[in-house]
Amino acid sequence: MKPFARPVLLCLLALFATPSFAAEPPAPASGSPQHPPGAAVASGHRLATEAGLQVLKEGGNAFDAAVAVSSTLAVVEPISSGLGGGGFFLLHDAKTGKDVMLDAREYAPESATPQQFLDKNGDLDRDRSVNGPWSAGIPGLPAALVELAGKHGRLPLKQSLAPAIRIATEGFPVYERMAKGYASRREVMERYPGTREVYLRNGRPIATGDVFKQPELAHTLALLGDKGFDGFYRGETARKLLAGVKQAGGRWTAQELAGYQVKERAPISFQYRDWKITTAPPPSSGGIALAEMLQILEGWDLAKLDDVQRTHLVVEAMRRAYRDRTFFLGDPDFVTIPQRVLTSPDYAMGLRATINPDKATPSDLLSGNPTPLEDDETTHFSIIDSEGNRVGATQTVNLLYGSGLIPKGTGVLLNDEMDDFALKPGTPNAFGVMGYEANAPKPGKRMLSSMTPTFMESPQRVTVLGTPGGSRIITMVLLGILGYDAGLDAQQVAALPRYHHQWLPDKIEAESGAFTPEVVAGLRKLGHTVDVPGDSAEGGRGSSHVWGNLQTVEWDLRGNVLRGGSDPRNPVGSAEVVAAPAN
Template sequence: MRSLWPQCLFVLLFPLVVCAAAETQSGPGRAAVASAHQLATEAGLKIMADGGNAFDAAVAVASTLAVVEPQSSGIGGGFFMLIRRASDGREVMIDARETAPAAVNEAMYVDEDGKPNRDASINGPTSSGIPGEPAGLAWVAEHYGKLPLKASLAPAIAHARNGYQPDARFLRELDRRSEVIARYPASAAILLPGGKVPQAGWTFKQPELASTLERIAADGADSFYKGAIAQQLVKAVRGAGGNWVAEDLASYQVKEREPIVVNYGDWRVVSAPPPSSGGVAIGEMFNILSGYDLDKVDAAQRYHYIIEAMRRAFRDRNEYLGDPDFVEMPLRQLLSPDYAAGLRASIRADKATPSDMLPSVLRRDPGMHTTHFSIIDAEGNLVACTSTVNLAFGSGFIAEGTGVLLNNEMDDFALVAGAPNAYGLIGSDANAVAPGKRMLSSMSPSFVMGPERVAVLGSPGGSTIITQVFEGMLAFIDGKSAAEITAQPRYHEQHMPDLVFMEPGAFGDEATEKALEARGHTLQPRGPWGFMNVVTWDLKSGELEAASDPRGDSGLGKVE
């Protein structure tokens, strides 16, 4: 296997010894994990080496990331996990998204002048939805794994109790959120020792979080949602001005949802359904582009068509999508080739469509405050999981006595219709807040499956997740390797604001940029975004390749 050094971050591949009964004809006989942190990747690989499958490994990776990458995910947050079981081809998305508390009060998120109260929606317990990750991890272990939950949580517990040295990205994000974290004594005591942001070389130990994870490992998710931990969470949240009650936690349920599936030529694209907006938007974009032969047009024309497809997909995302348990969505229409043909007919080959000319829709900088990992095991099981606490270090609020850092996902609702959230996304009534409702997300864990090759991919990055994953899929279809996919420069259009954000070199050369501007696209250079993690599988040779985003700065990569 060719080396990915030095492009690949925190990616390990190795031969696995598995019992004969677990092997299948379709499996690669090897396993690959790509995640945002070396300790998480190693945890997943160890679990598979100990006899677990990709789903056990997913529990280990997600829980370890909750410990070592709390700026991006945690058991106080939630996830979408797209899985494919090799034994029977079952594909399902595990929805462990957060939910709004029953006593949600829209007035809490609006200032006297009717504008969004940003402090209430992104800082402290008023910004926190009911966490889904503990229930989701227990669900995956029970329904799809081979090992007990206790085994898969063991690496995370060890790192929480024994400590580890946070990387530069952790410390940088901690510094940015330190003012908010300092508001809450339990948060400051854990994250700001001595009242200051720690320096490189600090050993971060989380004994309270270790104890919480140990209780979950021993007694399952009920210990988090109905036991002493739940009581501590509610007491802490209400004591700091939040409105959780015990029933909010006790009534939380994991949902299994049918993935979004579209065909693009010989390729089968599988992605996340609502309450993710990613799969619908990605499917819509592929359907629009299916009417063009992108291989026969020049680079500027190709990018023009792709950007116009993004614009229309995000318009529909903002207009129609929400929690499927609360709103009816015209998914059949949005994913129809006939509907795509109508959208395609509105695209001029020589001119960009101003976003405000697209009818019937309401009118910051993306970061890496979410995390994604991809897994393929020796049996051919696939996992794409994107988990989050929303913005860096979520709400900044740690519930005293639990070590649980809570999310700030309430900001992902359309708290004020027509007003943008932290990622500049605008929502409609479909994503209005309601008790028990799941907020719309851009998380897009996905598979691309062709006659000879398979990819498992995803990324953090707020609203840019959708376009990152889409561009990664196009690159994979074009034959690029996992390392090339994660490294390629990115561009993004989300309908409003009417700009095309671009990393340096995203369009190849200055001539192509000028040609796009001549068509009416407003290009907006911006620094790098995302932290994509990709695993690919060559079905003919059995070769696996895994790569993490070189934009990350957490340290060296390793391939075995």
């Protein structure tokens, strides 16, 4: 048995008899305000932030605003999310104190068996797994919008969708990232008549500065607003979706489309220092990984350590959590996940004991293979309203522009989330990584995700945060939590430099400027491989320049102040705070 595997295995076996635990809300500071002084919205696009604020001004709450922000992002960020995709919505009801996660992750259609993704030689068919109808799972986002409005909001769904319908009808300026993303996916997207009708202007692809109108998507949103669930999953839109998938060579059925259900799941909650952390449960891998990493790190006073030592310990916590992500996590409706064990502080204590503070642990001592990823092109938004309701939501279509397929007459760009399954165990997916049986596709099964919308509560502050970024989502949220714990405000947290380790490949990836040369040298001296942009010292090409698009809001109870933070890496993002209306 590998040297590291023995203590971890013994720890796992012992903990199956350990009682579960739940974090208690932190006691509020004496004299803390009962309600925020207004509302705060942070999202990846200014128009979506404005849509959320508009609905709040019309008498809606955070959940109505979430419908407005989510649907508007579906219009203005087609590279990242849309009605043809899915997401996770973490909700806090201020009146009841209840937290819940709406799981609107896509699921596998009955036709999408592993055999359908193999070529004649038995190898994984890359084109089929990421492009076109076979790559698409049954969408969940429209059902989530219906659920948010019907069970949690106070305005009619149609009213909250109105900003998105208006923007889809009138159009908005194409921004650089959107145009460049289309150029990189043009060959795939222009295979399909419905996509060409939306994205080509007299045979010319969209360009930066064009006014991009989507009347068919506006009509689809209007049907959703008028008829709710049936406006998308049955009737006119459903018929067009089914016809478009069939025309492109895929197979969906009316029964599985109409059978989609949003799942209400209990969030993962745990304590880190003075903070109660509430975050996403499976089929997101984020919450369990955060619980492991933060409870490992709680054994050290990170503020007293130098940059090299602190980064080393954070990386070692990342390494262990991502190893467990690979082997244990999948759709909880299909696989048994030892969640109580993996989120236990006793398990974290056992992992902490395996960390050498003076030397990197080679990942090959933590036997196994890499974990499935999702692409960077996801989106997140965070909301707090004047009543104290909160929403953290992360939504996606997976790759840039998803599958590239828009069924004619719908304006709906379908996801390519099937590639987030382990379509062929032991074979890398589009991102060069592998998965196993826990994440193998089955009809109705939801693919594993990294999306990690998160709440933080302490006697002094309440925050909401999240980000896109594929497998780096979890570590970006981790660094954001550590930033808030160190006393940073929302905008400082959104701007934090980022680094990442995911067990395999065994290297630290970092943004440009995240580490000084001295820190890089110190980490390498401890035995780490460090991959930074433009640096070939380790024989690599260096990682990408910048990552993610973190959006966060905070309520500072000490002065009853609201703040928003929007990632400066994204020039079209926006965080806005408005005062509560006078009584």
